[in-house]
Every structure is written in structure tokens, then in C-alpha cells.
Amino acid sequence: MAEALANKKILLVKRPKGLPAKDDFKMVEGTVPEPKTGEVLVRTLYLSVDPYMRGRMNDQKSYVPPYPLNEVITGGVIGEVIQSRASELDEGDLVIGNYGWQTMQTVDSAQLRKIDETIAPVTTALGILGMTGLTAYFGLLDIGRPKPGETVVVSGAAGAVGMTVGQIAKIKGCRVVGIAGSDRKIQYLLDELGFDAAINYKTTKELKKALAEACPEGVDIYFDNVGGEISDAVMRLLNPHARIPVCGQISLYNLEKADIGPRIQPLLLINKALMKGFIVSDYAARFDEGTNQLAEWLKQGKLKYEENIVEGFENTIDAFLGLFKGENLGKQLVKVAEPSKRPVKE
């Protein structure tokens, strides 16, 4: 059994200053404890790397506590149960949970959810049917409350959350305008996802003018994944009673001091607009509703998703750093291992 418990894990060893660097992390080898009653031993198959993790690397108050130094980084993980001492999970079950960037772990079964492999590919549990899909679903529908004919602008539109937001907004009958950072992404949003307009903020000289053209009737919902000057430009186009779910601020995560910009309170006042920060766990009580609806749309072909899968646990850090280069289209995952041979489906 000793060999089965061999483990590699990634620790946060330094708090990044600005953009994270490779030497902020360290990969170490070790072993994991054998499972006790109620626990299972899980072999990692896929890891999720997400922009919000950058915030947790700072030693400051945030919506989730900071990662402790010299401990394993935690996030969304899909694994396979290889030894079970919990009645509700069997060997071979695929599970998802929020645990470590490591190849093997011993986990309390209460922290895991069994993945139904019949609905969609297993990796969707970390994306469109998991955290990113639910983030888009609740942020747009609960805070944004789109109505048919309204205009929805989404920044970070080609990211895993952004592309889901845009598609749900289309399902709800809205005009959808995406903002993203490469021509490949813009083409994808227009051609594959049916966005009504998409703007490359890196090559567009007058962002506000381009936005005004793309939003001739103003902006009713701005789903903000990025913050900074892109958001400043969108905020100038708000309609009365606009709603702004603040989902992420990737442009600011790596700044070393507070960002300065035009104050937005007057715009919120003038437009009687609502802005709300949120985190998907605020909606934990409604995850089943969200997952079921997303799965139904997926089955009906109304939702597409993209995954960018890097192979090999040793590439996890690079995959994480790549998030801040704006290269990934859709959900960024790391494939750590193949699942055991699955029973053949009928």
C-alpha cells in the first residue's frame, strides 16, 4: 500500500509580488495518510487553475481566506476513488471537490460530490457544470436579471465564465456584446457562440466609441470579469436601472497597489444602477437548480464550452501563470492522470 500513497504536491512558498512567478511555488514529494473511517483515498485526474486563486495568494482579507505559506494550494479537483472507507463512495467512483494541487489525497467523503458520468464528459464538472458554469448562471440570472431585448456586455468574454454568460444571455433573448483580447477569441465569440458583437480591447483604439457602436441602445447588464479601464468604458454607457455583477477583476489581481480610476458612484446614482460583487458559494443552496438547468441547455445544444487542457501535473504552475497572459479560450485544466478503465456504456 505504501507505494499507492506516494504523492507529489505543489506548495505556495512565497507570496507573489505582482504577477506570480515560478519560484513562488515548489513541488515536493511525500506520501498521504491511509484513509480512516469516513475517508477515501483519491487519485487526482484533473485540476482546475482559476484567476481567483491569485487573490488567495496575497496575505489580505478577501472573499476566501489566503492560502497559508508552505502548504498545498487548494482548488477544484476531479479524482477517482481508489480506496474507500466511506459507505457512500466506492472504488472507481469519480468525484469532485475543493482540495489540493497534488497527485493523491486522503479526503473526508463529506467534502466530495460523486460525478454522474452519464450527463456529459467528466471535465465539465469543473467547468460548464461546475464552478465556472454556476458562476455565470447565478451572477447573470440572480444579479443581472436579463430581460429579452436588453443589451448585455461581458468582459473576459472568451474565458470559461464569460462565454457561458454570453450564451445564457442569448438564451434569454438579449443582445450580447463580448470584450476579449485576441482576434481568435473575437472570431470564436461571433462565429461559434453567436455573440451579436465582440470587441478586441487590445487592438481597438477608442474602446468607448466601439462599445457605443456595439450597444446602440446602451448597456442594461455589464458582467464584469476584468475591472480597470475596460470597465470604466462600459460604465459610461449604462442605461437606467442597469445591473453590474462583479465577478472578477483580473486586470487588478496582480497590481501591487490600489488602482485609481474615475469614481463610479455618480454613474450608479444617475442610472439608479445596481452593482454587486459575488462568489459562487453564495448560491450553494441552489447549486442543484443551476447544474440541472445548465445540463439541460447543454443537452439541447444551446450551450457550448471550451476546455484548454494541459497534460501533466508538473505543468500545473505554467498553466496557472498562463491565465494572466490572456491566452486561454475557455476553461483551463490540467490533466494529471487517466481514469481507470471505465465500464463500457450501453
Add this chain to the structure above:
Amino acid sequence: MAEALANKKILLVKRPKGLPAKDDFKMVEGTVPEPKTGEVLVRTLYLSVDPYMRGRMNDQKSYVPPYPLNEVITGGVIGEVIQSRASELDEGDLVIGNYGWQTMQTVDSAQLRKIDETIAPVTTALGILGMTGLTAYFGLLDIGRPKPGETVVVSGAAGAVGMTVGQIAKIKGCRVVGIAGSDRKIQYLLDELGFDAAINYKTTKELKKALAEACPEGVDIYFDNVGGEISDAVMRLLNPHARIPVCGQISLYNLEKADIGPRIQPLLLINKALMKGFIVSDYAARFDEGTNQLAEWLKQGKLKYEENIVEGFENTIDAFLGLFKGENLGKQLVKVAEPSKRPVKE
């Protein structure tokens, strides 16, 4: 009848640059038309001058349309019906409506509401039982949603809206911290209204530190009347799931260009906080509920109010300009005329 129709009115003749000046306005004499069917002739008794009117003097998109140049300025007015051609109003009735800064007007009776003089002094219809009271009521209760034990910070705390917000928050069992601009106001908030703490932003060197001491458990609701650096300081103390009704931005109304400050979206995100601009007319359908509740609290002695009444129509402009000097405690009104002799109450 011709004499009865003689009228003085105040026009906006120039759009103010920065702080309004006397020569942005002009008082002219004239007459008003005789009432047609459905209209009444109203003699003005009290005018309300309010900070939000400054916004309407700019020629820019705002939550209410700009005042047209060379036309009479409109706002909250209490008057007495002196001639009625509307079945639902009689001569001698006291009415309130949103009409002109003038001594006499002919008004469609549908735009007027009859004041019940038995509830409270008639001027309360422009204050605690009118626009300012309802603004406090709906902003705090509908957007702020105070819970017992929470900490509520209100800026512009000694203004008509601010002092009502603080008192309603006390009724709801909250810790209430006010921010105002003179020692007289601070003493009033503490001694007369029972605020738990009050901070003079003009004499406090380290506002953020003073706020942190006044809010040892953080800020759950920030009712923002002022904007600018005062708001920046409060925003640093938000608790998770904080709510920020944005009611006014008096510190910014007279700025000639967009104000710059630390971006607040990261704070909203980190704290999963809600910020919402609003205007009292958003709640028009619920005005009866608000007025009845405010009147009940008033009768129970749970709510106090202050009025600062300037005598004489010719002092209207000075009264308006005074709002931006931070001198007024409570609601600023102009008394234009005495009502006719009222029937003696039993």
C-alpha cells in the same frame, strides 16, 4: 382676478460651472393663466431646496432630466388652493406637488396630493413625511435591509435624509455612526438623535482610523449621501455582504470634471457587497406604506426631524446655495407665505 394671478418666479438662466452662483438664476414677475377644467390655482406656501437640484442644472444625462434654460425651476412645493376647477380639491385645501419656484401657479390637479393637516405640521409633507423621509425609508430598508446588531454608517448624517436614516437604523436595532461637517451637527446626532458615534470629517485628521474605532465590528450598511474621499474611507471597512445605498454625491455635484479615486469594484468583489444608486420615485408605488410608517414612528416619538426655514421667496436662491456650504441641519425650506386662517382644531 388679475391681481390674484400676479406671480414671481425664478428661472435658471445659466448652467452653473462648479458651485452655482447667484447670476445663474433670475427672478422675474408675470402672471399665471386662470385655471381650466381639472386645474387649480395654487398659492405657494413653502418651497423645498435640495442638493439633487444641482444635478438638474447641468445639461447632461442624469436620473431626472436637466432643467431647461430660461424656464422656472421645479421642485417640491406646498401650496394652498385659492381657486379650484377640479372636483377633488376645494379652495383652502393644502396640497403638495412637484412644481415651480414661483409664488403662484396653475396646476393640473392630478399632479397634486392633498395634505392631511391632522397628522403633523404641514411642512413635514416636504420633509420627514415627504421626499426626504421616503428617500431615507426606502434607501435604508429596501437596499440596506438592516438587521439588528449591524453597523450602519451614514454620511451627510445631519441632513434631512441622513438624520432620518440614522433614526430608522436605530429603530431597527443597529449601531449607527454618522459623519457630518460641524461640531454642532455632531452634538445634535449624539445628544438628540441617539447616534452611537458621530465623526466630524472636517476636524478629524485620520478619518479611516476614526471610522475604524467607531465601527469595531466593521460596516454592514453604508448609506452614502456625499461620495468622494469620505466614501473611500468607509468603503475600506465593509463587512462581507455589505450593502451601500447611493443616495447622493454632494461632494461631487459641483466638480467640473470626473472625480478620480481608488476603484471600488475590488472591494465590492472581496466583500460580496451590493451598491445601488436610487431615486425615491423608484418607489412611487409604495409611498403610502412609507408615509404611514413614518407618520406612525413620528407619533410614537421614535423619529425627530429638523427644519431650517428661510423666510421670503426672494431668499430662495440663497437658501439653495447654502446647501453646498454644509450649514443646514435637517431639511432646508423657504417659507413663501402664510396659509389662510385655518379652521380651529378641536
